[in-house]
Amino acid sequence: xxKMRVGLLFGGRSGEHEVSISSAKAxxxxxxxxxxxxxxxxxxxxxxxxxxxxxxxxxQQVLDSGxxxxxxxxxxLWQFPTQAESVEVWFPILxxxxxxxxxxxxLLSLMQVPFVGSGxxxxxxxxxxxxxKTAFAxxxxxxxxxxxxxxxxxxxxxxxxxxxxxEIEAKLGYPCFVKPANLGSSVGIxxxxxxxxxxxxxxxxxxxxRRLIVEAGVQAREVECAVLGNDNPQASxxxxxxxxxxxxxxxxxxxxxxxxxxxxxxxxxxVAAQIQEMAVKAFVALDAxxxxxxxxxxxxxxxxxxINEINTLPGFTSTSMYPQLWAHxxxxxxxxTDKLIQAxxxxxxx
Numbered sequence: 001x002x003k004m005r006v007g008l009l010f011g012g013r014s015g016e017h018e019v020s021i022s023s024a025k026a027x028x029x030x031x032x033x034x035x036x037x038x039x040x041x042x043x044x045x046x047x048x049x050x051x052x053x054x055x056x057x058x059x060q061q062v063l064d065s066g067x068x069x070x071x072x073x074x075x076x077l078w079q080f081p082t083q084a085e086s087v088e089v090w091f092p093i094l095x096x097x098x099x100x101x102x103x104x105x106x107l108l109s110l111m112q113v114p115f116v117g118s119g120x121x122x123x124x125x126x127x128x129x130x131x132x133k134t135a136f137a138x139x140x141x142x143x144x145x146x147x148x149x150x151x152x153x154x155x156x157x158x159x160x161x162x163x164x165x166x167e168i169e170a171k172l173g174y175p176c177f178v179k180p181a182n183l184g185s186s187v188g189i190x191x192x193x194x195x196x197x198x199x200x201x202x203x204x205x206x207x208x209x210r211r212l213i214v215e216a217g218v219q220a221r222e223v224e225c226a227v228l229g230n231d232n233p234q235a236s237x238x239x240x241x242x243x244x245x246x247x248x249x250x251x252x253x254x255x256x257x258x259x260x261x262x263x264x265x266x267x268x269x270x271v272a273a274q275i276q277e278m279a280v281k282a283f284v285a286l287d288a289x290x291x292x293x294x295x296x297x298x299x300x301x302x303x304x305x306x307i308n309e310i311n312t313l314p315g316f317t318s319t320s321m322y323p324q325l326w327a328h329x330x331x332x333x334x335x336x337t338d339k340l341i342q343a344x345x346x347x348x349x350x
Contacts, residue, residue, distance in 0.1 A: 003041040007087035011047040014096030023093045023316035035334040055081025090115035100313035101127035114348035118312045122288040126312035129181045139285035151210040175217035180209035220297035225279040226325040227292045235276035236325040240265035263328040
């Protein structure tokens with residue numbers, strides 16, 4: 001039986017380049033495992049930080065080493081490696097802008113070849129925190145109070161900026177979180193407790209994105225649920241994240257030992273069921289497909305569950321929650337990669 005050729009697409013131009021390489025290494029290992037070795041042939045494709053695509057030996061070199069590399073370019077970023085012509089299904093594991101925001105999904109859609117994960121709409125809405133929260137609100141999902149602002153409000157004349165800070169303080173209070181709307185893995189996010197910290201955080205976030213969001217802080221436990229499937233998605237068990245840092249920042253998220261994962265979370269069964277139901281509802285609201293990890297706040301004092309965000313292309317590193325949630329739900333890492341590819345093929349036919 002001929003093996004299906006899987007184009008493993010990783011790297012990218014975002015700040016999550018290194019995380020993407022780590023995720024790709026884990027996926028490649030799963031696709032080459034005893035369970036999948038007879039089904040799939042992995043064809044690696046590496047997108048350098050300058051946007052140049054590399055296939056074949058160069059891509060394999062990066063995948064094996066786990067270290068970003070910059071190969072010489074002839075100036076033509078749009079000449080795809082010849083190996084791309086033989087790909088039968090794409091497995092993009094590109095995190096952040098130009099990877100999970102609908103741009104690469106649009107390119108893969110034009111190729112008319114199946115690919116793992118959400119399409120253009122689900123990816124774009126899932127990446128933009130403002131659009132995401134609007135979709136959640138339309139679906140009736142409870143969430144924390146927030147304000148959507150743009151860069152021009154931050155980098156405006158001296159009279160406007162203080163008024164903006166006054167409004168944030170009045171509506172949200174302290175502590176609050178300032179975030180770029182279109183970055184993942186906690187990049188550019190700051191927890192602020194004063195006017196001075198707020199001003200600094202807004203200026204920093206504006207350097208990453210023209211659209212910003214400020215969210216009210218909440219005293220809650222952070223729990224997550226994984227979703228798998230297309231039109232009839234399934235939810236995993238619920239997991240909880242605890243950490244000693246001020247919040248779940250980039251270093252905490254991707255450094256072993258910085259955070260503890262408890263799977264399943266020690267929460268009442270009815271709360272876990274509510275979180276699973278809300279996760280699937282959020283997944284459907286965005287027209288997501290294949291995979292997604294949905295993050296929540298569980299306010300133990302009141303029993304309230306608030307949705308935080310969805311990640312339509314979550315990490316697959318050794319510390320990533322998504323594959324671990326499914327492992328505790330009875331689906332191993334190799335089986336999970338197989339199911340994601342099968343979901344991609346199924347969606348392509350529909």
